[in-house]
Amino acid sequence: MPTRRTFLQTTAATTFVAAAPAFVRGQNLNSKLQLAGIGCDGKGWSDINEMAGHDKTHHVAFCDIDLARTAKVHKLQPDAPIFQDYREMLEKLGDKIDGSTVSTPDHMHARITTDLMNMGKHVYCQKPLTHNVSEARQLRKLAKDSGVITRLGNQIHSHSHYRTAAKTIQDGAIGKVKEVRSWCAATGHGKSGYVDRPKSPIAPPETADWDLWVGVAPMRPYGDVKCYHPWGWRDWQDFGNGALGDFGCHIFDPVFTALNINNGPLSFSAGHTGMNDEIWPAQTHVKYTFPGTEYTTSKSIPISWDDGGSLPSTGGSHIPGDVRLPASGSILIGETGTMVIPHVGAMRLYTGKGTSDKEYPVLESLNHYHGWVDGCLSGKQPSDGFEYGGNLTEAVLLGNIAVRYKGEKLNWNEKEMKITNNEEANKWLSREYRDGWKLDS
The missing domain is CATH 3.30.360.10 (Dihydrodipicolinate Reductase; domain 2)
Structure with missing residues (x-):
């Protein structure tokens, strides 16, 4: 299983090539929607994979706090760099990204989505849109003021x-x-198996950046593989x-x-x-x-x-x-x-x-994901x-x-x-x- 150090070593050349403009790579991709994917496994993978199925999209970057959960996206788009910190991704490749999926735990939706919209990026964010009411109200206003194309990830809509x-x-x-x-x-x-914090938390996996996972929430120790990351977080009020x-x-x-x-x-x-x-x-x-x-x-x-x-x-x-x-x-x-x-x-x-x-x-039935892509390309807001x-x-x-x-x-x-x-x-x-x-x- 790769650590952060070995992952960066083995992907350094790929990252350098992918950061170059599209025409340098020998393919004119500028007519396509240049996408990032934040959150790469589980629901994140299905969001990314569905977006990739549209013939007018191209993924230029991926981000996940746990590098062990990025194998699928690397196989999907081998030349796209993979980051652990979405802020680093936006700093380095922001001018090459038109829009992004946000498929993280609830507590990080608002911060990531706010940063994306402040940069003029279109956003497809998983449900619920935010972790609290104030964040939802802020994103509603910011989406209106920025004019970017947005969609909630309630695909059954x-x-x-x-x-x-x-x-x-x-x-x-x-x-x-x-x-x-x-x-x-x-x-x-019931997803985590806990009703209170673990008494003897263990260290997070070497592939994961726990500080980035906790993000906006109060810091706490990593529990175990069932407790918070990757599946148990829905049980916990902080996340x-x-x-x-x-x-x-x-x-x-x-x-x-x-x-x-x-x-x-x-x-x-x-x-x-x-x-x-x-x-x-x-x-x-x-x-x-x-x-x-x-x-x-x-x-x-x-x-x-x-x-x-x-x-x-x-x-x-x-x-x-x-x-x-x-x-x-x-x-x-x-x-x-x-x-x-x-x-x-x-x-x-x-x-x-x-x-x-x-x-x-x-x-x-309509393709929920492709409807967002079509909206980004046409300027028409989806119904949700x-x-x-x-x-x-x-x-x-x-x-x-x-x-x-x-x-x-x-x-x-x-x-x-x-x-x-x-x-x-x-x-x-x-x-x-x-x-x-x-x-x-």
């Missing part, structure tokens, strides 16, 4: 199932919507956002699209099965009230969230009692019927007498740029603030970005940044 469900709701298949109940089978912790943060931007997405929800909630409250200062609860129940839209029955609409394997009630809906709900999804209760949208599944319509046999047009994605992310993250105040209804002033009936709760809208890592907007 472009799937036929979600597109069809949203269009069918807007076409009035169940009348106007009275209530939404969403849920997810995933638990808020991830639990099940709601992981899946909320997916499962709420067709709901927000169908109902045209472009504003934050009016209020929110939550219950859970227990939490400490480190780990998110295994199971949560969040209740939101959102402003009504042209697709709702009243001036406000209740939307709920359950995770950890807890299914919502079907009471008050048109769903027959013997219907088995999917493991994750949403129930939209309308005036004349009820729609169930399974997570990445075809919609089901119920009228109270069983499944509706009426047929509705099925919209095709950072304005939409930031609003969706804010709703998810506000739910997690409610989780910290079990049983308490929190009222939200969206314009002022303030919880109006609990001053202490406002501290969770932002975070303290480690020295050298403050967001520079």
Whole structure:
């Protein structure tokens, strides 16, 4: 397994060649979108690989804090240099990069994305857009002011199932919507196997730069291969956002699209099965009230969230009692019927007498990744740029603030970005940044 020293030694020549202008390498690539990939394995690899499948892209650089996780991208584009620190990458190759994917743990999304947009780079950032509400609000503004093309990495937004469900709701298949109940089978912790910090942390692998991984968060020792890096970080409040943060931007997405929800909630409250200062609860129940839209029955609409394997009630809906709900999804209760949208599944319509046999047009799936590339090349913003994605992310993250105040209804002033009936709760809208890592907007 390569160390940082041996990796840099073996790739020095490649890095020098790749840093040269495109025409020096004997191929005119200037008509293509010159991309970087930040985060190279797991979701990062799928993001990079999908972007590489567009015939108008070319990757000029990659970055990952762990060099052991870069073999796939090196094979994909052998002449592209690989960095551990994205700041070094931007300093050395910034003038050759048009845009970048950001596929890191949640806590680093905002800092990296802010730096990219401040340099005029287009950004495709994984969901949730940010780790806290203040960051989401900042990225929404910066995206608008900079004019770069942005997209949230909630790729199911472009799937036929979600597109069809949203269009069918807007076409009035169940009348106007009275209530939404969403849920997810995933638990808020369990990926790491820990409920508190490891008592005997070990040294990080030689291939990884732990200081860069911790980034904006308070420094702590590396745990072990399960604890934080590469997979366990979602469990931890300093780095991830639990099940709601992981899946909320997916499962709420067709709901927000169908109902045209472009504003934050009016209020929110939550219950859970227990939490400490480190780990998110295994199971949560969040209740939101959102402003009504042209697709709702009243001036406000209740939307709920359950995770950890807890299914919502079907009471008050048109769903027959013997219907088995999917493991994750949403129930939209309308005036004349009820729609169930399974997570990445075809919609089901119920009228109270069983499944509706009426047929509705099925919209095709679109390539979410290529849609962003096409937008970068044409100047057209995707439907889920950072304005939409930031609003969706804010709703998810506000739910997690409610989780910290079990049983308490929190009222939200969206314009002022303030919880109006609990001053202490406002501290969770932002975070303290480690020295050298403050967001520079």
